[in-house]
Amino acid sequence: MNLRQIHVGEYGAVMGLAGLGLAARAAAPLFPGVFRAPAYFTEPWIAAAVIALLGLTICYFKKLIGFPSAVKEDFTNPGLLGFCGAFPVGITLVAGGLGPYLPGFAAGLWWAGCALLVLFQVWALSRLLLGDIDPARFNAGWLIILVGGIVVPGPGIALGEAEAARVFFGISASVAPLLMALLLYRAAFVAPLAEGLRPTWFILLVPPSLIYANGLALYRDFEPLENLFYFDVALALALFFYARGLARWPFGPPWWAFTFPLDALAYAAVHFAQAHPGALARTVAGVALLAATFAVSLVLLRSLAAILRSASSRAA
Numbered sequence: 001m002n003l004r005q006i007h008v009g010e011y012g013a014v015m016g017l018a019g020l021g022l023a024a025r026a027a028a029p030l031f032p033g034v035f036r037a038p039a040y041f042t043e044p045w046i047a048a049a050v051i052a053l054l055g056l057t058i059c060y061f062k063k064l065i066g067f068p069s070a071v072k073e074d075f076t077n078p079g080l081l082g083f084c085g086a087f088p089v090g091i092t093l094v095a096g097g098l099g100p101y102l103p104g105f106a107a108g109l110w111w112a113g114c115a116l117l118v119l120f121q122v123w124a125l126s127r128l129l130l131g132d133i134d135p136a137r138f139n140a141g142w143l144i145i146l147v148g149g150i151v152v153p154g155p156g157i158a159l160g161e162a163e164a165a166r167v168f169f170g171i172s173a174s175v176a177p178l179l180m181a182l183l184l185y186r187a188a189f190v191a192p193l194a195e196g197l198r199p200t201w202f203i204l205l206v207p208p209s210l211i212y213a214n215g216l217a218l219y220r221d222f223e224p225l226e227n228l229f230y231f232d233v234a235l236a237l238a239l240f241f242y243a244r245g246l247a248r249w250p251f252g253p254p255w256w257a258f259t260f261p262l263d264a265l266a267y268a269a270v271h272f273a274q275a276h277p278g279a280l281a282r283t284v285a286g287v288a289l290l291a292a293t294f295a296v297s298l299v300l301l302r303s304l305a306a307i308l309r310s311a312s313s314r315a316a
Helices: 008-027 042-066 068-076 078-098 103-130 141-150 153-158 162-189 195-218 223-248 253-275 279-315
Strands: none
Touching: 008 042, 008 068, 008 078, 008 141, 008 253, 008 279, 042 068, 042 078, 068 078, 078 103, 078 141, 078 153, 103 141, 103 153, 103 162, 141 162, 141 195, 153 162, 153 195, 162 195, 195 223, 195 253, 223 253, 253 279
16 A cells, blocks of 8 residues: 555545444434344444544554655645545544443544544634635535534534534534535536546535534424425435446545445434434435445445555555
């Protein structure tokens, strides 16, 4: 493995794996007898996320020692900077996964991820205020670093940190509308993304999904939040149509951007179905969970195959 080429944004794999496990846990009451939590379907994804977090952290630490200039590039290049948020957000999701087994350790891990995310957000906002970012290099990855706080209430509430989660959620939820508008403007009026980066547009699903689902958990009975879920479904359909040619898109780490957004959509759909009992809402939740499972499984298998091919070529 070429350590120089490992980017901190590859922690998106941790988000995708842990997010699927947590979404499936949330679906257990909705599909009794199909998903049990913690159980056979949910926990392997959590375990895979823990392994990915440990493995990537070791590799990235080696990159920091061997190629410090490349690490600096990760945190200064406007095209890469936003994806750095995947590291702290991934930590908070893994903390949620470990909660049933190691609650004290998981709570400390969650706090560490949240603190690191705030530091990253301050850095990213300072870069925006400098005004030196080329609009063509601005991408949906900025949602991860600036809006990542909307992710942390899910695991945070389960770990007994609801009040703190409300603060982190509030910071990011306030930024989300402005950033979504800027990104949609960029998509419509600035140069299109290269094909290899086009999966990252699926990150647009995360704000409406998690502001809806986690917003309801933090501010109960605030029904206007449901409008976000309706928009979420329409946006998902538009993105699937946009991605109809994905078979031609070159495979690479950006494909992990399919995974957590679809996890978030499934998580939101499960919460909507629980609040609105009925066949239609339950079917939408089931389809969303199947789509997330397919995306995570596909990208994981292709990533493992690419790692094995790379190892084989070096051995030869």
